[in-house]
Amino acid sequence: MEAASLPRSRGQKAVAALLGLIFLSPLIFLLSSGVLPSNPFTASNLEVFGFTLLQAAMSSLLALILGLIGAYGLSAAELHFGRLNGKLLGAFSLLPNVAPVLLFLLAVMKYLPTARGLAGIVVVHALLNIGLVSASVLRLFREKVSNLADLAWIEGTSRIRFFTNVVLPTLRVDLRVLFLFVFALCFSSLAVPLVIGGSRATTTEVLIWQNIRIEGNFSAGMGLALLQLASILALTLLLRRNPNESRIASEKVPQPLLSNRLGLPVVLFPAVLLILSMFDGVVSGAHQFFAQDYLAGEFVRNFFGSFIVALASGLLVAALLLKIAYVDPRGVFRQLLLGYVAPSSVITGFSILLFWRATGTATYFKIVFALVLITVPAFYRLYWDAALENLRGQRLVARSLGASIWLTYRQVVFPQLARPACFIAGLASLWAWGDFAMSRVIAERDVTLAMTIQSLMGSYRFDMATFLVWILLFGGVATFFIFEGVGRVYSQKPPR
Numbered sequence: 001m002e003a004a005s006l007p008r009s010r011g012q013k014a015v016a017a018l019l020g021l022i023f024l025s026p027l028i029f030l031l032s033s034g035v036l037p038s039n040p041f042t043a044s045n046l047e048v049f050g051f052t053l054l055q056a057a058m059s060s061l062l063a064l065i066l067g068l069i070g071a072y073g074l075s076a077a078e079l080h081f082g083r084l085n086g087k088l089l090g091a092f093s094l095l096p097n098v099a100p101v102l103l104f105l106l107a108v109m110k111y112l113p114t115a116r117g118l119a120g121i122v123v124v125h126a127l128l129n130i131g132l133v134s135a136s137v138l139r140l141f142r143e144k145v146s147n148l149a150d151l152a153w154i155e156g157t158s159r160i161r162f163f164t165n166v167v168l169p170t171l172r173v174d175l176r177v178l179f180l181f182v183f184a185l186c187f188s189s190l191a192v193p194l195v196i197g198g199s200r201a202t203t204t205e206v207l208i209w210q211n212i213r214i215e216g217n218f219s220a221g222m223g224l225a226l227l228q229l230a231s232i233l234a235l236t237l238l239l240r241r242n243p244n245e246s247r248i249a250s251e252k253v254p255q256p257l258l259s260n261r262l263g264l265p266v267v268l269f270p271a272v273l274l275i276l277s278m279f280d281g282v283v284s285g286a287h288q289f290f291a292q293d294y295l296a297g298e299f300v301r302n303f304f305g306s307f308i309v310a311l312a313s314g315l316l317v318a319a320l321l322l323k324i325a326y327v328d329p330r331g332v333f334r335q336l337l338l339g340y341v342a343p344s345s346v347i348t349g350f351s352i353l354l355f356w357r358a359t360g361t362a363t364y365f366k367i368v369f370a371l372v373l374i375t376v377p378a379f380y381r382l383y384w385d386a387a388l389e390n391l392r393g394q395r396l397v398a399r400s401l402g403a404s405i406w407l408t409y410r411q412v413v414f415p416q417l418a419r420p421a422c423f424i425a426g427l428a429s430l431w432a433w434g435d436f437a438m439s440r441v442i443a444e445r446d447v448t449l450a451m452t453i454q455s456l457m458g459s460y461r462f463d464m465a466t467f468l469v470w471i472l473l474f475g476g477v478a479t480f481f482i483f484e485g486v487g488r489v490y491s492q493k494p495p496r
Helices: 010-031 043-081 084-092 103-113 116-154 159-170 172-187 191-197 204-214 219-238 263-279 282-290 292-327 331-339 345-355 361-400 406-433 436-440 449-458 463-494
Strands: none
Touching: 010 159, 010 191, 010 219, 010 292, 010 361, 010 406, 043 084, 043 116, 043 172, 043 204, 043 263, 084 116, 084 263, 084 292, 084 331, 103 116, 103 159, 103 191, 103 263, 103 406, 103 449, 116 172, 116 191, 116 263, 116 292, 159 172, 159 292, 191 204, 191 436, 191 449, 204 219, 204 345, 219 345, 219 406, 263 463, 282 361, 282 463, 292 406, 292 449, 292 463, 331 361, 345 361, 345 436, 361 406, 361 436, 406 463, 436 449
């Protein structure tokens, strides 16, 4: 019995349709809002759109160059310090990608105060993505050029010659895909241009936010949102990968031709910058905070706002991932999930704002829904699809022995996926603590701790912002371990 021939139940079809509606809801909300879009092809809009393309291209190119250098550094770390230490340094280099972007922006504003405008956006985007690009390139080294490096090293080929004659031609297609991936991230970024760009470096995302939140011009925002959405859909088609593509894991010994210790400071610099920022001024910030009584009420309210948003986001992310597991995506539906890229933060937030304009308590629920729409598709591509593929054989055995779809899910699938679903929910809750960009689109005022910190950064009160960042991290770690603990309990429960 082949996986593709397994019949779906009515329940699976209904859940699949519901999931489709949820993921497509930003587009549905935009089209059904009743707001007529204004012409986005004005001279000023096209100038901003061109600037957005330019900064995304420059950011991704710089990130790719520095990431190639960093990959040589990570390989050298494994070669000279041992495989385990090299992997630890590689994990450390990914810290800016794992931690909320708010933390890195605070570090940049402290130590790189001149990073503003186009140059600032490009540099910050590149620094944020060095670790991710380096890890991806290092994996490509092991998969595609490691064997060639063995022979070339024996024959006395230099690093530069091997790079120009072998590495670049062999990895040309992969590097192009990696470039497009980083380009898509930078193109749809809101947090970095909003904080770093300034008035002379406005991107399309920021312009939509300004039209909505500052000018209240929903028609202009709608027109730009449709232009942005068309661009993101085009990028989605370019980035769409073959769902049947498989990669062979390799544990080859690092090769001297693919290693250079000069690349190690490059790949570790962003993470070191972030760590140093966390300890700079925290005591002074605590004194400043406790000396201002009027902040206490706002802090308590926004702390609990962040806690509610983070906890609800994690719960909803876990629920949707488990619903996807119940549906067991195959064929066209699986390809659609793999190729789907959620609309940008500002488009998602804008669409929800058009559909549901209530304020107050409703704001928290809107932020949660928007964060989940952005988070779930990314986690599905990065991890969840592979996890479901690993269980497909067990599903087939259970079904061939006469188990129903629901019994197979309850007794075979859910017990094995509960813990990883809770782990992903914990990560989603951690990132929800640090979100301020999506919240800025939806919320009418500061309603979370991250928004308060970003406001303090905007007024150059960095020490107080640093102190509140530690509280934010404490809350994020707490919610992460709440979900991790729940996942551990579920994984130890015998199926009933």
